[in-house]
Amino acid sequence: MHVDRLPHMTYIEKMADSALKLYYFDGRGRAEVARLILAAAGKEYEDLRFSEEEWPKYKPLTPYGQVPALQVDDVVYAQSNAIFSFLAREFGFLGGSSLEIFKIDEIVNLVNDFVNASADALFHTDDPAAKEAALKKVKEVVGPRTLGFLEVILEKNGTGYLVGDKLSLADIVLLDATTGGMASNLLDVNDDYPLVKKTIELVKSNEKIGKYLATRKDSPW
Numbered sequence: 588m589h590v591d592r593l594p595h596m597t598y599i600e601k602m603a604d605s606a607l608k609l610y611y612f613d614g615r616g617r618a619e620v621a622r623l624i625l626a627a628a629g630k631e632y633e634d635l636r637f638s639e640e641e642w643p644k645y646k647p648l649t650p651y652g653q654v655p656a657l658q659v660d661d662v663v664y665a666q667s668n669a670i671f672s673f674l675a676r677e678f679g680f681l682g683g684s685s686l687e688i689f690k691i692d693e694i695v696n697l698v699n700d701f702v703n704a705s706a707d708a709l710f711h712t713d714d715p716a717a718k719e720a721a722l723k724k725v726k727e728v729v730g731p732r733t734l735g736f737l738e739v740i741l742e743k744n745g746t747g748y749l750v751g752d753k754l755s756l757a758d759i760v761l762l763d764a765t766t767g768g769m770a771s772n773l774l775d776v777n778d779d780y781p782l783v784k785k786t787i788e789l790v791k792s793n794e795k796i797g798k799y800l801a802t803r804k805d806s807p808w
């Protein structure tokens with residue numbers, strides 16, 4: 588596999604040869620960012636998807652009884668953000684300097700706060716009135732606040748990308764949160780966020796990501 592712009596080639600070449608297997612339910616959810624990174628990297632992997640009924644068979648294979656989980660050769664690792672930063676680092680989407688990595692992690696955590704608030708409202712709030720209030724807060728407060736911060740970051744950075752001058756995990760996380768991840772229906776990327784809109788289009792215009800998006804399965808979450 589051809590990998591450019593990577594400083595630590597020996598490790599990368601080893602990684603490029605590793606067999607990767609991603610475990611998740613048959614939806615986008617918390618696994619889709621990993622799939623997007625792997626698509627952008629052009630890395631072959633096994634996308635193992637299972638139903639709710641099949642889940643008890645896989646649960647004991649994961650370190651913490653939850654997915655996403657990523658098997659690298661014969662070891663299974665977990666925690667979505669750890670998986671994303673591992674893959675982003677291996678395939679050159681985690682910035683060049685420690686400060687760039689810091690900024691990317693910051694944005695990943697910022698978007699993750701929104702994703703977690705959305706997941707709590709959508710899946711973990713049973714009382715109908717509480718659910719309605721939680722969804723309203725996500726739509727009217729958490730979402731616009733997150734997009735507002737991202738707009739400012741893009742304005743300051745001035746390259747079209749959230750960090751540095753090339754595609755990074757931060758941009759991929761933004762794409763996922765706004766286009767088809769579990770929380771995207773709660774996020775209104777309207778004309779108040781022109782730079783965010785442009786960045787989403789820029790990420791979609793990446794040849795490998797664009798190809799993946801054109802063929803990926805529909806998913807309600």
Ligand SMILES: N[C@@H](CCC(=O)N[C@@H](CS)C(=O)NCC(=O)O)C(=O)O
Nearest residue numbers: 616617652653654655665666667668
């Ligand atoms: N902090 C974990 C949370 C993972 C999580 O909540 N996974 C859910 C699916 S999105 C799960 O495995 N649910 C099944 C279960 O807990 O049995 C991460 O980010 O990976």
